[in-house]
Amino acid sequence: MSFAGAIFDVDGVLVESPHERAWIETFNQLFDTEWQDIRQQAGYHPSRFTHEVYLEHVSGKPRLAGAESALVHLGVPDAAQRVHRYAELKQHRIIALIEQGEFEGFDDALRFILAVRDMGIRVAAASSSKNAGLFLKQIRLDTFAAAQGKRYDFVSEGMSLLDLFDADVSGRDFAQGKPHPEIFETAARELGCSPEGCLVVEDAMSGIEAAKAGKMTALGIARHDDADRLDDAGADLVVTSLDDVSLEALRAGRLERGA
Ligand SMILES: [Mg+2]
Structure with a gap:
């Protein structure tokens, strides 16, 4: 699968x-x-x-x-x-x-999400923060893809990262926050996907725990020298850059580190 x-x-x-x-x-x-x-x-x-x-x-x-x-x-x-x-x-x-645009998008994450979307996988944003949309709409995907020398037929002129998402449940008031799986379960439902068919990408222990409690596959991104903690939280794979995930394996339904 x-x-x-x-x-x-x-x-x-x-x-x-x-x-x-x-x-x-x-x-x-x-x-x-x-x-x-x-x-x-x-x-x-x-x-x-x-x-x-x-x-x-x-x-x-x-x-x-x-x-x-x-x-x-x-x-x-x-x-x-x-x-x-x-x-x-x-x-x-x-x-x-x-x-004022005083923040950075992570290039590895933008490369990853574009590649994932290009495989036909539907994508959702699921941040607890009510500020998430403010970030996402300021990150331009058309200029990013062009700078990377990539072309995608789903990236149109002026498209923002917010526009890429098929579902966005960020900032909603759920009865319980992460590590409760409700936010991810809602995202899966709005994507029209079963929980077992969903991959969750998280940098926090509470998010990894929420993904696993929701019966999803959890990919931990350790940006702060905290791979062990994401591992302990139950991540199926932990990487320090999303460039390290094998896209070939992912296309085949497996979460693995690339060569
Ligand atoms: Mg986070």
Whole structure:
């Protein structure tokens, strides 16, 4: 049996989103404005919110949980009262960054999704984030394919990555988020595919777990030196670049690493 559908997470799989930058810039902005009076008490310095702080305390967490964790760790007084304002401004900041095009699509992911679609496999987007569409509509597939020296009869002039999807369930309010399989089950249904005929591409443990709970094949993309964690979560294959997936095997319905 070959794959009938492929379901893609967005953040970390298709695009590198500017979450870290938005969290850090908003933190510094608040201390320059509304929180100026607590600068001393908080021991504030613009260099304190580092990449390591982001990875350890914010990354992968829901918005409010990440905001509170960062504020507590950085010693901000009355963190619980300030968390909503911080999260709200961070959301404004990230939307502004996305609208300014301050993010990157992953070339390997674009090559992969075009090849998959070219095999006749139907494709869906399934991000938990309500921002996903903002990214997807800014990535141009016609210019990307041309730059790669590729021609596809399904890529038309001005086509965006958002236009490529046969189904998009991103940002919907499901009763339970990943690792519950509901988001992927809904995507499979909207593609008109059985779960067993679907491949899910994910960069997070919760997403791999959701795919397996939904009886789907799970492909883990480890972009942060975290292949072991995706393996432990039950991925059928983990790669560090989607270029490493064998397209020949995929066409035959098998998920394998290429030569
Ligand atoms: Mg992700």
